[in-house]
Amino acid sequence: MQINTDISQKEMKAHGDYRYPVCISYERIGAYKAGVFQWHWHPEIELTLILKGEMTYQVNQDSYHLKAGEALFGNCNTLHSGKMLHSGQDMIDCEYLSITFHPRILYGNDTSILKTRYTDCICSGNTLPSLHLDGSQEWHEKAIGHLKEIHRIARETQKILKTAETPRCTEGAEAPELRIQIELSGFWLLLYIWFQSSPKNLQPYSLKNQERLQNILIFIQQHYADKITLEDIASSVNICRSECCRFFKTHIGETLFHYLLNYRIQQSLPLLAETDLSITEIAEQTGFSTPAYFSRIFHQYMGISPGLYRKQHSRQK
Numbered sequence: 001m002q003i004n005t006d007i008s009q010k011e012m013k014a015h016g017d018y019r020y021p022v023c024i025s026y027e028r029i030g031a032y033k034a035g036v037f038q039w040h041w042h043p044e045i046e047l048t049l050i051l052k053g054e055m056t057y058q059v060n061q062d063s064y065h066l067k068a069g070e071a072l073f074g075n076c077n078t079l080h081s082g083k084m085l086h087s088g089q090d091m092i093d094c095e096y097l098s099i100t101f102h103p104r105i106l107y108g109n110d111t112s113i114l115k116t117r118y119t120d121c122i123c124s125g126n127t128l129p130s131l132h133l134d135g136s137q138e139w140h141e142k143a144i145g146h147l148k149e150i151h152r153i154a155r156e157t158q159k160i161l162k163t164a165e166t167p168r169c170t171e172g173a174e175a176p177e178l179r180i181q182i183e184l185s186g187f188w189l190l191l192y193i194w195f196q197s198s199p200k201n202l203q204p205y206s207l208k209n210q211e212r213l214q215n216i217l218i219f220i221q222q223h224y225a226d227k228i229t230l231e232d233i234a235s236s237v238n239i240c241r242s243e244c245c246r247f248f249k250t251h252i253g254e255t256l257f258h259y260l261l262n263y264r265i266q267q268s269l270p271l272l273a274e275t276d277l278s279i280t281e282i283a284e285q286t287g288f289s290t291p292a293y294f295s296r297i298f299h300q301y302m303g304i305s306p307g308l309y310r311k312q313h314s315r316q317k
Contacts, residue, residue, distance in 0.1 A: 001031050002266065003040050009079065009217055011040045020177055021102035022184075024154050029055050030093040033269050034302060035084030036262075039217055039252075045123070046074040046100045047187070049147040053094035057082045059130035060205055060213075061251040066094075071133040071144050073191065075122070076103070078129045079214060097151050105181055106188055118192055128195065129205050139190050146187040153179050212237050213251050216244075224264050225287045230256065264288065265301045272306055273313040279306050 004012045015023035021044070029035055048057065049071045057064045057072055059080045066072060074080055085092040103123050107114035122128055133140040157176045219236040220228075233256065234244035248256040264286045271282045283294035298306045 002033050003037050005038070005040045007218060007221065009040050009214060009221070011042045013042075015042065015044045015100040015102070021105050022177075022180060023098075023100045024150065024180070025098050025100075026051075026095070027098050028093060028095050029053075029082060029084050030091070033266055034262075035091055035093075036266070037082050038263075038266065039079050039081040041077055041079050041214075042100070043076050044100045044102045045076055046080070046098060047147055048072040048074065049097040049099070049144070049151060051095045051097060051151075054085050054092050055082055055094035055096070056085055058253060060210060062130055063253055064130070064132050066096075066132070067134075069144070070135070071140075071147055073128075073131040073133065075129050079210065079217075080130075097147070097154075099147065099150055099184075101184060106185060118188070122192065122195055126205050126207055131191075137194070139194055143187050143190045146183045146190075150180050150183045153183070209247075209251065212239075212247065216248060216256075220260060220263055224260065224267060225285055227287065227289075228260075260287075261297055262301060265298055268294070268298065268306070269309070269313075272310040282306070 006012060013023075015021065023044075029037070048066070050066045050068050052068055054065065054067050057066050057080065059072075059074050059078050064072060065085075084094065103115075103119045107119050109115075133143055135141060135144075153176050215237050216233060219233055223232070230241045230244065234241045237244065239247065245256055248259070252259060254262075268282050268286045271277055271285065275282075277285070279295065280291045283289075283291040286294070288294035288297070295306055298309070302309060304312075
């Protein structure tokens with residue numbers, strides 16, 4: 001499994017619809033290829049509640065180590081990615097609840113005071129791309145409590161709410177959409193009160209840097225199969241090679257070369273599992289100079305050979 005994005009890295013998955021712009025889903029980081037979900041963005045807010053295990057989650061240039069019982073607020077339009085943690089030779093899996101919603105669920109219409117006074121200050125600015133709710137402040141527990149209640153409501157209905165449906169009045173699960181909206185509003189009230197009391201402590205992030213990072217990721221997505229150089233990548237965003245390397249490492253947390261190799265390996269996985277292309281052909285289509293080099297890097301990242309991966313994951317009859 002991997003997140004499907006367009007050329008701008010925007011996630012293609014629908015997060016609810018206009019009638020009810022909320023999507024609640026249970027996720028497991030180990031279900032993604034290589035235990036990583038790739039960088040992407042969407043116009044909705046995403047709240048992540050860790051149910052079991054641990055994971056690394058990155059929003060723009062900030063990286064978080066999330067543990068069971070903690071939560072993360074991710075603002076609209078932020079770039080984010082996540083991956084499994086390593087413990088020696090073992091991988092630590094993580095189960096989490098993703099609550100993705102358009103802020104319209106909070107304010108209703110574009111001219112409401114709920115929008116202009118209480119949501120725009122957080123969603124339309126650039127001072128709060130993300131926030132780790134780790135229990136270090138008293139209000140965190142109450143905020144996480146609202147997310148746990150949403151989790152309970154979703155479990156009661158025995159299905160994930162993705163689109164508006166006919167209201168249900170079964171015992172113990174009355175009006176789940178309305179109850180979830182109330183919990184989201186309760187969460188937002190706590191976030192707003194904290195935000196209003198802490199503006200001087202928040203450092204605005206650079207929209208220019210976010211755009212530059214996004215353009216680098218787009219360039220790699222468009223050209224990973226070609227024999228691209230560092231000079232090519234740097235030129236695509238009009239900076240020198242050394243600045244490009246420094247910038248990417250600062251914001252992504254890994255070197256540009258490492259990211260490119262990993263991205264190429266990720267693109268090779270469906271080709272191995274879903275096609276009958278040879279290893280040589282797959283190496284050529286994913287930007288590796290030789291099949292031997294592809295096999296060596298593949299084993300380095302995946303822990304097994306391409307041939308063994310194909311044997312374990314092939315969907316061919």
